[in-house]
Amino acid sequence: VSTDGVEVEVDAAAEPMFELPDELAIDTGVARRVIAEFIRGQLRQAGFERAVLGLSGGIDSALVAYLVAEAIGAERLLCVMMPYRTSSPASQGDAEAVVAALGCASELVEITAMVDGYFGADGVQGEGGSDSLEATALRRGNFMARMRMATLYDRSVPWRGLVVGTGNKTESLIGYTTLFGDSACAFNPIGDLYKSQVRQLSAALGVPEAVIRKAPSADLWPGQTDETEAGFTYPVLDRLLFWRVDRRRSVDDMVEMGFDRTLVERVDRMIAGAEFKRQVPPIAKLGPRTAGVDYLYPRRRPGSART
Amino acid sequence: VQPLRIALAQIAPRLGDLEANLARHHELIAAARDLDAGLVVFPELGLTGYQLQDLAADVAMRAEDPRLADLAEAARGLSAVVSFVEESPDHRLFIAAALLEDGEVRHVHRKVFLPTYGLFDERRFFAPGDVVRATPSRLGVGVGLAICEDFWHVSTPQLLAMDGAQLLINVSSSPGRDLASTNEVGLGTAASWRTLMRTYAQLTTSFVVFCNRVGVDESLSFWGGSEVIGPTGAAIFGAPMFEEGLYTADIDLGDVRRERITLPLLRDERPELVGREWDRIVRGRAGLAEDTGQ
Numbered sequence: 290v291s292t293d294g295v296e297v298e299v300d301a302a303a304e305p306m307f308e309l310p311d312e313l314a315i316d317t318g319v320a321r322r323v324i325a326e327f328i329r330g331q332l333r334q335a336g337f338e339r340a341v342l343g344l345s346g347g348i349d350s351a352l353v354a355y356l357v358a359e360a361i362g363a364e365r366l367l368c369v370m371m372p373y374r375t376s377s378p379a380s381q382g383d384a385e386a387v388v389a390a391l392g393c394a395s396e397l398v399e400i401t402a403m404v405d406g407y408f409g410a411d412g413v414q415g416e417g418g419s420d421s422l423e424a425t426a427l428r429r430g431n432f433m434a435r436m437r438m439a440t441l442y443d444r445s446v447p448w449r450g451l452v453v454g455t456g457n458k459t460e461s462l463i464g465y466t467t468l469f470g471d472s473a474c475a476f477n478p479i480g481d482l483y484k485s486q487v488r489q490l491s492a493a494l495g496v497p498e499a500v501i502r503k504a505p506s507a508d509l510w511p512g513q514t515d516e517t518e519a520g521f522t523y524p525v526l527d528r529l530l531f532w533r534v535d536r537r538r539s540v541d542d543m544v545e546m547g548f549d550r551t552l553v554e555r556v557d558r559m560i561a562g563a564e565f566k567r568q569v570p571p572i573a574k575l576g577p578r579t580a581g582v583d584y585l586y587p588r589r590r591p592g593s594a595r596t
Numbered sequence: 597v598q599p600l601r602i603a604l605a606q607i608a609p610r611l612g613d614l615e616a617n618l619a620r621h622h623e624l625i626a627a628a629r630d631l632d633a634g635l636v637v638f639p640e641l642g643l644t645g646y647q648l649q650d651l652a653a654d655v656a657m658r659a660e661d662p663r664l665a666d667l668a669e670a671a672r673g674l675s676a677v678v679s680f681v682e683e684s685p686d687h688r689l690f691i692a693a694a695l696l697e698d699g700e701v702r703h704v705h706r707k708v709f710l711p712t713y714g715l716f717d718e719r720r721f722f723a724p725g726d727v728v729r730a731t732p733s734r735l736g737v738g739v740g741l742a743i744c745e746d747f748w749h750v751s752t753p754q755l756l757a758m759d760g761a762q763l764l765i766n767v768s769s770s771p772g773r774d775l776a777s778t779n780e781v782g783l784g785t786a787a788s789w790r791t792l793m794r795t796y797a798q799l800t801t802s803f804v805v806f807c808n809r810v811g812v813d814e815s816l817s818f819w820g821g822s823e824v825i826g827p828t829g830a831a832i833f834g835a836p837m838f839e840e841g842l843y844t845a846d847i848d849l850g851d852v853r854r855e856r857i858t859l860p861l862l863r864d865e866r867p868e869l870v871g872r873e874w875d876r877i878v879r880g881r882a883g884l885a886e887d888t889g890q
Contacts, residue, residue: 330812
C-alpha cells in the first residue's frame with residue numbers, strides 16, 4: 290500500500306479489500322444519485338423500461354448490475370452470462386452469486402460454438418479460414434468480445450431493453466477494450482470512473498467481497514490477469530491517469546511527483562493509440578451538413594423515443 | 597415587514613419538448629399560487645432543456661410569442677421568472693430569462709456570458725446578450741436577472757445591485773461534476789456555487805435566489821440544490837440536491853434595508869472610479885492607453 294493511499298477495510302483483522310489512492314476517493318452517495326438518475330434518464334428518453342448487460346463475474350459488470358438494479362429495480366434487469374469453454378468456472382460462480390443477490394433475470398449463452406465455429410477446434414478448421422486454428426490470443430479475444438456484443442444486442446430485443454455498458458475509465462483510456470465488442474452499448478454509467486473508484490463504489494453498494502477482491506482479468510486464458518499482462522497495478526495506473534489526464538500535469542510534472550518517466554511515456558502512447566476507440570468514426574465531409582461535424586443533435590429528442 | 601414567499605421550481609425539463617415543458621410551467625405556476633407564493637422561479641432553459649445543440653432554432657420563441665403571453669396571463673397576481681431560447685427580430689438566438697408580471701413580459705435578460713470551454717459549447721449555438729440591467733417589479737424592490745455563467749463573473753451581481761436590484765435571481769442549468777470525497781457537499785460544482793452565492797449576497801447586501809434544474813440531458817446530470825440567501829450572506833433555504841420539486845422559502849424583504857443601513861457597502865461603492873479604471877484597462881488592451889507611469 291502506497292504511503293499516500295488509504296486502506297479500505299472490512300474489519301480490523303482482515304486484509305483491506307483494495308487500495309484507494311486519496312485523490313481518487315469519491316463521494317459514493319452522490320455518485321449513486323447521479324448514476325441512478327442517469328440510467329433512468331437514458332431509458333426514459335429512449336422509450337425503454339428495461340436494461341440488459343453482460344455479466345462476466347468481474348467487478349465492472351457486477352457494479353453496473355447493482356447500479357441498474359438500484360436505479361430501475363432488479364426485475365427490469367437481464368444479466369446474460371456468456372462463457373467460452375476456457376472461461377474460469379469461478380467467474381461463472383461469481384456471476385451467479387451476483388444474480389442471486391440481486392434477484393434479477395439471467396440467461397446463460399455459451400459462445401463456444403460461435404467462436405470455435407469460426408476459428409475451428411480440435412484440429413478441425415473453422416469458417417475463419419486456414420490460418421484460423423493458429424489465430425493469436427488477440428484475435429480470439431476480440432472475436433469473443435464481439436460474439437458477446439452480438440449476443441447481447443440480440444437478447445436485448447426479446448427482453449425489450451437497452452444494452453448497458455460496463456467499461457471503466459482506466460481501460461477506456463489505455464485502450465484495454467475491444468472496439469464494437471465490450472465497449473459497445475447504448476449508454477455507460479461507469480465509463481468516467483477509474484478502476485479504483487469502481488472498487489470503492491462496489492464496496493459501497495455491497496457487491497460480493499469475492500468479486501471486489503479478485504484480480505481483474507479479461508479471462509481469455511487461464512490465469513491471465515490485467516495487472517501481470519500490463520505490468521502495472523491499478524492504483525498506480527489510476528493515479529497516473531488522474532494526474533496526467535484529469536489534472537493536466539505535464540510529463541515533467543509527473544516525474545517531479547515521483548512517477549517513473551518510462552511508465553508515464555508508455556501510458557501516454559497507450560492513451561494516444563486508443564483515441565480511435567473512444568470516438569465515433571469520422572465521416573468524409575462532403576455535403577452541406579454532416580453528422581457529428583455540423584449536424585449536431587442530442588441523441589434523443591421529441592419523436593426519437595421508441596413508442 | 598415585507599414578507600415574500602418564493603417558490604423554486606426545481607424541475608427536470610424535457611429536452612427539446614417545448615409543449616410538455618410549457619404544460620409543466622402552467623401546472624407549477626398554479627401550484628405556486630395555491631401555496632401563496634408571490635414569486636415563482638424556473639431554471640435556465642426550463643422551457644426547452646439545456647443540451648439543445650441544433651435544436652435551439654427549433655424551440656426558439658420571440659419575446660412576444662403568444663405562448664409566453666399565456667404564461668404571463670397564468671401568472672397574473674404573482675411574479676414569475678421563466679427561461680427559454682429567444683429569437684431576436686434579426687434572428688439571433690439567445691438564452692433568455694423573462695420576468696412575467698401583471699399579465700405581461702416585464703423584462704427579458706439575455707445571458708451575457710456563454711461558457712464555451714470544457715463541457716460547455718454555448719457560444720457555438722447562441723449569441724451573447726449585451727445588457728445587464730435591473731428592473732422594477734411589482735414586488736416593490738428592484739429585481740436583477742442573471743443566467744448561470746453570468747454569476748461566474750463578479751461584475752454581473754455588482755452591476756445589478758448598483759442598478760437598483762435588491763433581489764438577485766440566478767436561474768441555472770448547472771451540470772454536476774467532480775465527485776471528490778473531500779468536497780463540502782460531495783460535488784465540486786455545488787461547493788463552488790454555494791460559495792459564490794453567499795459571497796454575492798453579502799457583498800451586494802441583497803437577496804440571492806438561485807434556481808438550478810435537476811434531471812439528465814445526454815451525459816450531463818444537473819444537481820438542483822436551489823437556494824435562497826439573505827443579504828447578510830446567510831442561507832435562508834436550501835432545496836435538496838437532485839430532487840425534483842416545488843420548494844418554498846419565506847423571506848422578509850425588509851432585511852435588505854436593515855442590512856444596508858448596518859453595512860453600507862453599496863453606499864460606499866465607487867462606480868465612477870470603477871468605470872474610469874475599466875475604461876483605462878479596455879483602452880490599454882486595445883493598445884490605445886498611454887502609460888502614465890503612475
